[in-house]
Amino acid sequence: MLEQIDLDLRLTKRAYTEQISELQTRLFHMEQALIEARRPVLILFEGWAGTAKARTIGVMVRRLDPRGIRVHSITPPRTYELQYPWLYRFWLKLPSYGQMAIFDRSWYREMLAERMRSADIQLWRQRCEDAVTFERQLADDGAIIIKFWLHISRKEQRKRFKALLKNKLTAHQVTDEDRQQQRNYSEYAAALEDLIARTGTQRAPWHVIPATNKYHARVAVISTVLAALEEQVDFQADTVDPKYASTGLDVAGAAFRRRFLDQMAAFTPAAPSPAAIKEPVHRPVRAEVAHILRRVDLSMRLDANEYTQQRRQLQAQLYLLGLALYHQRRPAVLVFEGWDAAGKGGAIQRLTAEIDPRSYTVHTIAAPAGEDKLRHYLYRFWRRLPPRGQFAIFDRSWYGRVLVERIEGFAQPAEWQRAYSEINEFERQLVDFGTIICKFWLHFSPDEQLRRFQQRKNVPFKAWKLTDEDWRNREKWPQYEEAVDEMLLRCSTPAAPWTVVEAEHKHFARIKVLRTVVQRLEAELGKVEL
Amino acid sequence: MLEQIDLDLRLTKRAYTEQISELQTRLFHMEQALIEARRPVLILFEGWAGTAKARTIGVMVRRLDPRGIRVHSITPPRTYELQYPWLYRFWLKLPSYGQMAIFDRSWYREMLAERMRSADIQLWRQRCEDAVTFERQLADDGAIIIKFWLHISRKEQRKRFKALLKNKLTAHQVTDEDRQQQRNYSEYAAALEDLIARTGTQRAPWHVIPATNKYHARVAVISTVLAALEEQVDFQADTVDPKYASTGLDVAGAAFRRRFLDQMAAFTPAAPSPAAIKEPVHRPVRAEVAHILRRVDLSMRLDANEYTQQRRQLQAQLYLLGLALYHQRRPAVLVFEGWDAAGKGGAIQRLTAEIDPRSYTVHTIAAPAGEDKLRHYLYRFWRRLPPRGQFAIFDRSWYGRVLVERIEGFAQPAEWQRAYSEINEFERQLVDFGTIICKFWLHFSPDEQLRRFQQRKNVPFKAWKLTDEDWRNREKWPQYEEAVDEMLLRCSTPAAPWTVVEAEHKHFARIKVLRTVVQRLEAELGKVEL
Secondary structure, three states, X not given: OHHHOOOOOOOOHHHHHHHHHHHHHHHHHHHHHHHHHOOOEEEEEEEOOOOOHHXXXXXXXXXXXXXXXXXXXXXXXXXXXXXXXXXXHHHOOOOOOXXXXXXXXXXXXXXXXXXXXXXXXXXXXXXXHHHHHHHHHHHHOOOEEEEEEEEOOHHHHHHHHHHHHHOOOOXXXXXXXXXXXXXXXXXXXXXXXXXXXXXXXXXXXEEEEEOOOHHHHHHHHHHHHHHHHHHHOOOOHHHOOHHXXXXXXXXXXXXXXXXXXXXXXXXXXXXXXXXXXXXXXOOOOOOOOOOOHHHOOOOOOOOHHHHHHHHHHHHHHHHHHHHHHHHXXXXXXXXXXXXXXXXXXXXXXXXXXXXXXXXXXXXXXXOOOHHHHHOOOOHHHHOOOOOOOOEEEEEOOHHHHHOHHHHHOOOOHHHHHHHHHHHHHHHHHHHHHOOEEEEEEEEOOHHHHHHHHHHHXXXXXXXXXXXXXXXXXXXXXXXXXXXXXXXHHHOOEOOEOEEEEEOOOHHHHHHHHHHHHHHHHHHHHXXXXX | OHHHOOOOOOOOHHHHHHHHHHHHHHHHHHHHHHHHHOOOEEEEEEEOOOOOHHHHHHHHHOOOOHHHEEEEEOOOOOOHHHHOOOOHHHHOOOOOOOOEEEEEOOHHHHHHHHHHHOOOHHHHHHHHHXXXXXXXXXXXXXXXXXXXXXXXXXXXXXXXXXXXHHOOOOHHHOOHHHHHHHHOHXXXXXXXXXXXXXXXXXXXXXXXXXXXXXXXXXXXXXXXXXXXXXXXXXXXHHHOOHHHHXXXXXXXXXXXXXXXXXXXXXXXXXXXXXXXXOOOOOOOOXXXXXXXXXXXXXXXXXXXXHHHHHHHHHHHHHHHHHHHHHXXXXXXXXXXXXXXXXXXXXXXXXXHOOOOHHHEEEEXXXXXXXXXXXXXXXXXXXXXXXXXXXXXXXXXXXXXXXXXXXXXXXXXXXXXXXXXXXXXXXHHHHHHHOOEXXXXXXXXXXXXXXXXXXXXXHOHHHHOOOOHHHHHHHHOHHHHHHHHHHHHHHOOEOOEOEEEEEOOOHHHHHXXXXXXXHHHXXXXXXXXXX
């Protein structure tokens, strides 16, 4: 499809000068509107080597309030970034609500490079799927995503390289990678077409910009950005400084944009008419399927001697499995959820007792604050992922989205309803990277909870653990029960299964947790001999 | 002094087994007390290679709630960490209030390695001074700092290496660096003694632990930690679980500890008696010295033509200076403070307009939130420092400590009074690293402020910028004036001077900012030709 692009499109310097400053001003007003609308924006610049992406970005941000933007220059991943799933470093660069993040190269850089290096089509497909998932999750959270490919012909690229190489101040800009691109232009173009087909989605479309003429390219880029933003953000003309209100710009801009977008139409899949799209209806788990919790056998127990003996044995195995994890460079994620006072802390403590203390981190998850609060809810978990060879233990986790946030109404129904698949996607990406995941729900009866609450209340030493919130949550037991059942059902996947732990008796619960982790690690890392 | 250490100290396995579990339990209770007291703790483990530091840490944390601790394994700095001042990576690892951070090796690792590699005594002194400053700043903020050196003789080390090398599972633990340490034991010991003398302070003392016998070492380490914490944290016996209340442990522990601490006395400078220490009295700047602001000539202005011409020239220079900054791998920090509505945003915008947008980041500083709120106030600025070759622009900054926090009472008098030197120390460390610093105070008259407030109020487009807080701050003009005067006087250092900008007229202010930055960059990076 790339051959359809009219690479002869150009703009005279005069026309450019007439238009550019007004486009920049409109973008400045839009930036203010974004801040008010709290919509995050991601603008990606990809393109052939030699298309002056940085310069284009420079012109685009020229009049923006620099406090609202952040430009990221993406290089191949550094050593420490290779310790994490491949999208980790991009999650860390997410703009906060109301900010624009501009990427000079993006997650597509390494994807394309990998594709040129290797014929592993399986990996390519997986990467494309990950990228689409990533962008959809962001878009669902309100992000506006705009992806550019700056396009020139092979001949034009050769001409530009020559010009750069002639000047000794710019010669270093033409890298070996660039020369290779020039040599393999058509393979690269084929990969690119495949990429656009696979990752160009309705809410994160690719815009291929003819960039033979820099004036045309700049105007096209800014017009496209404006069009995308104006479609999404309610931009009231009466908030515009009167100084700019009467330029009549919109008309001229719109005409250009329409012409431009017509040409681009080939690259965005035809959208169904909005009326044809129905919001999917949330179907709660049916009653007879559910009641997972009610069917848990809470009579399970273990006497003290047996407990001590088994605990010691399992902890010794865990120590060795921790070493194996380190040597095999696999990360592990252990998630603890459960009723208040069900014994999460105690279970975690027995789990970590004999592991090398340098090899794990425990994250206690409360309400999000600071930068975590200004981004997609999964951001704060992405940034707490373990590197290769390490454990991350979560005392409460991303499942808060479908538990407390659902029940307390902190998340809208549409938000927690789509969270089941978002979480499955998230965990699948971790598993694809080699992460070993265990998830525990610690379950006991309301009576046992009451007993423990009263016990805590009476021991001054433990009293601080008991808050009014605990009593309030207790009143919502039935709602939680329903939410937990649904969570267990929807988010138990073969690679990241849930384990319901019978926690009426602490000894039994702790051994079950230890044993489950040992078995899972042994299945992944091989058996260890004591 | 190291030869004074009795390396024959030992404990039988029986005595160890009797004591260790109770010590671990006491430490667990102390951990709970720390959380309540919100005191952060840093425990550093340094020592000769072969002293099983990780194992000792393992025993120490054995019974702790893993949610309250974080163990950091310190390696030589990674490539990306070399982009920042050397203490950057340790600031990022600060424990939050109530947490314990345990360092398996620490900032002293690289210091000692550097010392062995190079004879640069100047650098050594600077590093020692930086470390002492770092620890003092943390201690002033409530941190409890405990530094261990695990000590064995050269002969003992050789024996241990042999044992490790015999077993093919452990042979890899003896590194080239370790062998070199064994060969140069006495030079290393001399460096170490110098290090202890320079960096052992009253509030962050070194504890040299005889580690020939592992049982002795473990008990000594935990006892020392307990002693240090009990001295600092009010640990009420009645909050202890009755189960542990009658072990009579404290007496036994205290005896051991006293014996142990007597032996250590040589390493901590004799402390003056508390009664002899007077809190320094805060001396506000004297009236005749002050009134810096009142003496500013606010009549300075620039006509529109001259403004445009100069602005263009300076922005073009800035573009080239940004490239020079990148090529010379120097970081730059630009700080903007000033009255509300004095034009910080506008000045920043003109400053960044022509710079490569990939080379700067603007940080807008409001009240601290999330993890920033749970740590030393400088933490949030350390983590926002620019890497080499980049600009970081701060729209408000660490000076909030001596401005808004002083005036609104968010900081205690003792806190903001010591902030002047803390800030000077912070900036000196940046300058030592090669950072170029410019700091601007944008000054205008109260009348001009009123005019701009009213203007903002009337333009719907700018109305959001004006908050009730702005009006409240305006009422405190005289207090701010005094605080600003004191800040300008105390924190203008040759390497990081303040520039007061006459901002009654925007054109003049913007040009002065641009010119100052250009001059400062040229002085550091060399002149650029347009």
